[in-house]
Amino acid sequence: xxxxxRRTSAVEKKLVGVADVVIAAAQRRKDPTLAIPVRSLSNVxxxxxxxxxxxxxxxxxRSFFNVGMAKKFMQTVLVAxxxxxxxxxxxxxxxREIYYRTxxxxxxxxxxxxxxxxxxxxxxxxxxxxxxxxxxxxxxxxENAGSVVGPLVLVDDGDRVDCAKLGxxxxxxxxxxxxxxxxxxxxxxxxxxxVEKGTQWNRLSEDKFWRTYNxxxxxxxxxxxxxxxRLARRLHEEKRLPVYVLVDNDxxxxxxxxxxxxxxxxxxxxSQRMAIPKAKFIGLSSGDxxxxxxxxxxxxxxxxxxxxxxxxxxxxxWFQKKSWQEEIKRMLSSGLKYELDALANKDFQxxxxxxxxxxxxxxxxxx
Amino acid sequence: MGISAAGMYGQLTTGKPVQIISxxxxxxxxxxFEVQIDTKKNEPQILEKKQIDWESQRxxxxxxxxxxxxxxxxxxxxxxxxxxxxxxxxxxxxxxxxEGETKEHPRTYPQLPPSPxxxxxxxxxxxxxxxxKMLQDTKSHxxxxxxxxxxxxxxxxxxxxICKAAGLSPRARPRDVHGQAAETLYKTIQSTKIMAPPTNCxxxxxxxxxxxxxxxxxxxxxxxxASRPPAVYRGNPFVIEAGLAxxxxxxxxxxxxxxxxxxxxxxxxxxxxxxxxxxxxxxxxVPLLYQQSACAIFKAVLDTSWRNYxxxxxxxxxxxxxxxxxxxxxxxxxxxxxxxxxxxxxxxxIRKEITLALRECGRRxxxxxxxxxxxxxxxxxxxxxxxxxxxVVESCNRLKGGRLPTAKLKEQLQKMALARTGGEKTDExxxxxGSGPEGLPHSIIVTPEGVEGAVPVLIGEAPGGxxxxxxxxxxxxxxxxxxxxxxxxxxxxxxxxxxxxxPTTRAMRRKA
Numbered sequence: 001x002x003x004x005x006r007r008t009s010a011v012e013k014k015l016v017g018v019a020d021v022v023i024a025a026a027q028r029r030k031d032p033t034l035a036i037p038v039r040s041l042s043n044v045x046x047x048x049x050x051x052x053x054x055x056x057x058x059x060x061x062r063s064f065f066n067v068g069m070a071k072k073f074m075q076t077v078l079v080a081x082x083x084x085x086x087x088x089x090x091x092x093x094x095x096r097e098i099y100y101r102t103x104x105x106x107x108x109x110x111x112x113x114x115x116x117x118x119x120x121x122x123x124x125x126x127x128x129x130x131x132x133x134x135x136x137x138x139x140x141x142x143e144n145a146g147s148v149v150g151p152l153v154l155v156d157d158g159d160r161v162d163c164a165k166l167g168x169x170x171x172x173x174x175x176x177x178x179x180x181x182x183x184x185x186x187x188x189x190x191x192x193x194x195v196e197k198g199t200q201w202n203r204l205s206e207d208k209f210w211r212t213y214n215x216x217x218x219x220x221x222x223x224x225x226x227x228x229x230r231l232a233r234r235l236h237e238e239k240r241l242p243v244y245v246l247v248d249n250d251x252x253x254x255x256x257x258x259x260x261x262x263x264x265x266x267x268x269x270x271s272q273r274m275a276i277p278k279a280k281f282i283g284l285s286s287g288d289x290x291x292x293x294x295x296x297x298x299x300x301x302x303x304x305x306x307x308x309x310x311x312x313x314x315x316x317x318w319f320q321k322k323s324w325q326e327e328i329k330r331m332l333s334s335g336l337k338y339e340l341d342a343l344a345n346k347d348f349q350x351x352x353x354x355x356x357x358x359x360x361x362x363x364x365x366x367x
Numbered sequence: 368m369g370i371s372a373a374g375m376y377g378q379l380t381t382g383k384p385v386q387i388i389s390x391x392x393x394x395x396x397x398x399x400f401e402v403q404i405d406t407k408k409n410e411p412q413i414l415e416k417k418q419i420d421w422e423s424q425r426x427x428x429x430x431x432x433x434x435x436x437x438x439x440x441x442x443x444x445x446x447x448x449x450x451x452x453x454x455x456x457x458x459x460x461x462x463x464x465x466e467g468e469t470k471e472h473p474r475t476y477p478q479l480p481p482s483p484x485x486x487x488x489x490x491x492x493x494x495x496x497x498x499x500k501m502l503q504d505t506k507s508h509x510x511x512x513x514x515x516x517x518x519x520x521x522x523x524x525x526x527x528x529i530c531k532a533a534g535l536s537p538r539a540r541p542r543d544v545h546g547q548a549a550e551t552l553y554k555t556i557q558s559t560k561i562m563a564p565p566t567n568c569x570x571x572x573x574x575x576x577x578x579x580x581x582x583x584x585x586x587x588x589x590x591x592x593a594s595r596p597p598a599v600y601r602g603n604p605f606v607i608e609a610g611l612a613x614x615x616x617x618x619x620x621x622x623x624x625x626x627x628x629x630x631x632x633x634x635x636x637x638x639x640x641x642x643x644x645x646x647x648x649x650x651x652x653v654p655l656l657y658q659q660s661a662c663a664i665f666k667a668v669l670d671t672s673w674r675n676y677x678x679x680x681x682x683x684x685x686x687x688x689x690x691x692x693x694x695x696x697x698x699x700x701x702x703x704x705x706x707x708x709x710x711x712x713x714x715x716x717i718r719k720e721i722t723l724a725l726r727e728c729g730r731r732x733x734x735x736x737x738x739x740x741x742x743x744x745x746x747x748x749x750x751x752x753x754x755x756x757x758x759v760v761e762s763c764n765r766l767k768g769g770r771l772p773t774a775k776l777k778e779q780l781q782k783m784a785l786a787r788t789g790g791e792k793t794d795e796x797x798x799x800x801g802s803g804p805e806g807l808p809h810s811i812i813v814t815p816e817g818v819e820g821a822v823p824v825l826i827g828e829a830p831g832g833x834x835x836x837x838x839x840x841x842x843x844x845x846x847x848x849x850x851x852x853x854x855x856x857x858x859x860x861x862x863x864x865x866x867x868x869x870p871t872t873r874a875m876r877r878k879a
Contacts, residue, residue, distance in 0.1 A: 019766035022759060026779040032759075064759065064780075065787050067748055074755040074762075081762040106754050113758065 011138065014131040015084040018077060022064070033063040034076060037129045037269070044268045046317040051261070051277030053318065055129070055268040062126075072123070078102045078113055079123045086139040092176065093140060095121050129269050135226065136176040146173035146228035147198070149205050150216030152235075153186040160185070163216070168205050170217070175227040177234065187239045189216045193282075193356075194232055196222065196247040196256055200340045200351060207352040213360065216241070223256055226267075229274045232260065236276050243276050244365065246356075249284035250302075250337035251309035254319075254328065257281045262318045281366040282359050284338055286331040292355060298345045299336030306337060323366055369708065373431065375404055380434035384414050388428040390421055397421035437465050442656045448472075450647050450654035453580040454572055454695060475583045476576045487519040489564035490556045492602025492700065498553050502541045510544060511537035520562040529559055566597035566604045571697045572652065574809040577610040582811055585691050588614025589735045591810040592693075593727040600716035605698030607717070609724035612691040613732055616813065644668075644678075644690035648711070650701040655709060662710035664694040667721035676733030677740070692728075694721055731810055752784035 018034065025032035036059060037043065043056040064073040082101045086093055093101075099117040106113060114120050128135055135141075149170030152163040156174065163171050174182065193215050195201040201219035204210070210217050216235060220228040235241050245260055247253030261279040263271025289299065302310070313319050314328050331337065343350045359365065374385040390397035401415040439445055448462050448470075456476035463469055493501070507513035514526035521529075530537040533555035535548060544552060572580075577592035592610040599605070648655040648664045659665045673679075673686035680686040702712040711717065756777060764771040811818060 016766050019763035019771075022763050023767075023771070023776060026776055026783070029779070029783060031783070064755070065752065065783060067751060070751050070755050074758050077759050077762040077766075081765050084766050107757055109750075109754055111754065 011133050012084060012087040014133055015080050015087065018080040022077065031063045031065045033061050034130060035059040036062055036126045039125065039129060039266050041265050044265050046262065052271040052275050053263040053265065053268050054271060075114060075119060076123050076126065079120060080127060083127065083138050091139060095124060095140060098124060098140060136178050141175035142225050142227070145225045146218065146220045147171065147201060148173050148216060148218050148231065150210040151188045151214065152216050155183040155185055168202065170205060173227045173231055175225060177227050177231045184234065184238060187235065189241060190214045192216045192218060192232055192235050192241050192243045194224065194243060194245045194260060195219045196253060197340055200246065203351055207349060209352045209356065224260065226274065229260060233274055233276050243279040244282040245279055246282050246340065247284065248339045249286055249288065249331065251306055251313055254313055258318060284340055285366065286327055286334060289338055294338065294342060294345065298342040299338050302335055302337055307332065327366060377431040377433040378403055381432045383432045386430040388419070388421055390423060390425055393424040447654055447656060449584060453584045453647065453693065454649050454652045454654065456576050456580040456583065476579045480570050480572065483570040484567045486565055486568040486699070487517060489520060489602035490518045490561055495550065495553045499545060499549055502544050502549065505541045507541060509537060510535060510539040510541055513541040519564050525561070529555055532559065563599045564602060564604045568699050569597060569604055569606050569697050571606040571608055572695055577608060577693060578809055578811060581610050581612045581693060585612040586616030587612040588616065588813045589732060589810065591728050591731045593724050593809065595720045595724045598716055598720050600714045603698055603700040605696055605717065607720040607724045608695040609728050610693035611728040611732055613689065615689045642689055643685040643687050644692055646685065646692045649695040650711060651697055652695070658709040661704055663713040663718050664711055664721055666713060667718055667725060668692055671722060671725045671729060673729060676729035677736035678732070735812060756780045756784060
């Protein structure tokens with residue numbers, strides 16, 4: 001692994017800082033306290049100027065000598081310890097391994113330090129924001145949950161990967177795609193198409209859509225993981241490629257698009273690095289069933305959860321554009337949602353042969 | 368079923384008569400009878416009657432042979448006997464099992480219950496048919512005399528008033544009152560205001576005796592008992608008594624703690640038991656084993672909101688937890704739902720009394736649980752910091768590359784922890800909260816340190832008495848209860864005074 005040693009030590013220093021907080025507080029007979037930025041809707045703002053969701057300044061105190069927080073504090077220190085161990089050994093690991101590494105039964109008791117992974121995961125995110133260190137810098141990776149195919153040549157761990165010669169399956173996007181791990185050596189594509197669903201990505205890949213339209217096909221299998229988002233961002237930034245997002249026509253699809261474009265609420269601190277404010281929403285739009293002649297019977301009735309989520313979206317500051325308000329309201333008034341797969345009702349290759357070509361030709365997308 | 372039905376059943380299944388030996392005093396001879404029932408005429412038949420020599424000076428012995436299946440577990444002979452002991456701690460029971468074992472259950476309560484007094488029926492409590500029969504059978508010559516003489520709480524004046532109100536002559540011959548006149552009389556009686564019947568005819572078990580019975584038979588951490596004042600339904604006086612035993616007892620607690628020492632894996636829980644409470648029901652000291660759900664007692668237990676007392680309870684279900692609920696109804700006439708005498712009928716007055724008694728027990732249990740909870744949480748609060756300091760210090764040490772003066776950091780943190788959890792004040796609070804059933808009348812609390820409260824005196828026949836004091840379920844019979852004896856309370860042992868034994872009361876105080 002190619003790495004810059006200086007940067008690693010900076011993260012290590014930050015992690016050791018957690019121990020310093022405890023030691024310093026103990027010396028002054030103060031309650032050891034960590035100030036952790038709040039990760040919720042109430043502490044994010046949408047920056048109109050750069051089009052990003054940014055984290056506010058509110059922080060919550062996590063102190064040791066508080067019955068409600070003592071355990072969490074202890075766990076935070078434990079996780080920091082495990083992360084530091086990773087730094088020193090220069091290894092990367094998964095969230096689950098961190099959980100197993102930090103789990104043990106506390107001496108002279110029947111209590112475990114952690115009971116489930118649900119307890120350790122948020123602590124890692126807490127440390128990310130508190131120490132202003134990226135997850136990749138902490139050497140924690142997620143599963144490879146994304147694929148890419150197209151005229152793109154990458155170097156991963158010194159291996160040359162030509163994404164045009166990987167058949168239908170493509171290249172599995174690793175969770176850490178920072179330049180020191182993954183280099184983009186050649187890219188001749190005209191744009192990036194980020195598809196929500198693996199099934200539709202397979203359809204496009206099989207039909208060699210990327211060859212016909214000279215584009216890079218990316219999928220995140222649902223909510224795109226950090227690796228996929230970061231790769232899209234790098235292609236957008238470094239190779240000046242426009243990014244188009246193809247999702248289902250439902251509130252969750254809209255939100256996936258908004259996460260790609262402006263960043264997520266939970267990881268607002270990552271927006272700077274991940275978000276692509278110029279990303280375009282290519283479909284499926286609530287107007288498409290009409291303009292592409294999709295019959296009403298391939299729609300799915302919106303359930304209560306969908307409706308509630310759509311209402312929430314309507315209230316988000318980053319969905320205030322007139323076109324977006326119309327888009328969401330149109331879906332609500334029709335009472336139906338459509339999956340990308342529903343396009344197969346017309347023809348198996350409708351997506352590749354008709355839908356996308358027409359969309360691209362007419363430049364029919366939302367910003 | 369009652370003794371006559373039991374004898375009948377024996378006669379039908381084995382053809383053998385009931386054998387009875389009875390003796391009233393040491394000076395009188397013992398009588399031996401063999402009795403059968405003439406099933407055609409529904410009359411008793413005495414097959415044999417003689418005077419015999421008998422080793423007991425006083426008492427009655429009934430022997431009958433019946434056919435049946437001997438089983439263990441629910442609704443078994445063993446359960447019946449176990450429950451009988453709880454409600455009759457004044458009695459000594461010897462049980463010769465079919466397996467050839469001899470189980471001795473000594474007395475655990477020194478006082479005999481007072482014998483009930485006989486009373487005349489209360490006018491509210493009789494049916495029309497009964498009234499007609501009484502009119503026929505009475506020895507009185509006048510109607511008013513019949514009313515005043517054959518019923519309780521009817522004065523001669525009231526009797527005349529009733530007659531007048533019913534439009535009958537007080538001088539009428541009781542035998543001549545029948546048909547329409549009797550019905551009018553019956554209705555008039557029901558609408559006349561008559562004083563409630565006397566209650567000295569009842570023989571309740573008493574709170575201390577119930578407490579003693581529960582404490583001796585059931586393992587637990589907390590016991591309580593509550594008696595209601597006498598009440599009346601349809602002219603029949605009755606008393607409701609309730610008791611409660613909660614917890615697993617200290618021995619089982621220790622066992623489960625040892626079990627927990629194994630580190631828990633993901634998804635495993637500390638202890639997930641959904642054990643439901645057990646209800647034991649009695650009518651006049653006799654356990655009711657069948658038809659639980661048809662019984663007013665069971666319904667009252669279900670309708671009590673146990674959640675108010677810190678016990679969890681699903682909708683329409685028994686409360687859950689290691690708990691035994693004891694309810695006894697003493698009455699001159701227990702209204703059973705059927706002739707088999709398995710369940711008590713649901714009268715509003717009875718239901719109300721049961722509910723009130725259960726609530727009283729529940730309140731005390733709630734107080735006990737809250738107190739224990741408070742002590743526990745205080746204890747936990749202290750432990751939390753103690754436990755986590757170790758972890759935090761170790762982690763910090765590793766973060767600092769093992770170059771940390773750990774002892775110093777640990778000491779600093781521990782000092783702070785002590786200051787924050789109140790130090791000695793907490794200790795005091797703990798001691799105070801964890802003990803003493805103050806404010807909880809007729810209750811016993813068992814803690815690992817000892818037993819507190821109205822602990823009953825233990826009576827053994829011989830010193831060290833071959834006490835096979837059996838635990839609640841039959842399987843636990845052989846387990847001794849050493850923790851009980853190591854209490855800080857004093858216990859007295861006494862020579863037992865059996866029903867026919869010599870009244871040698873040898874009191875001996877000893878510190879256990």
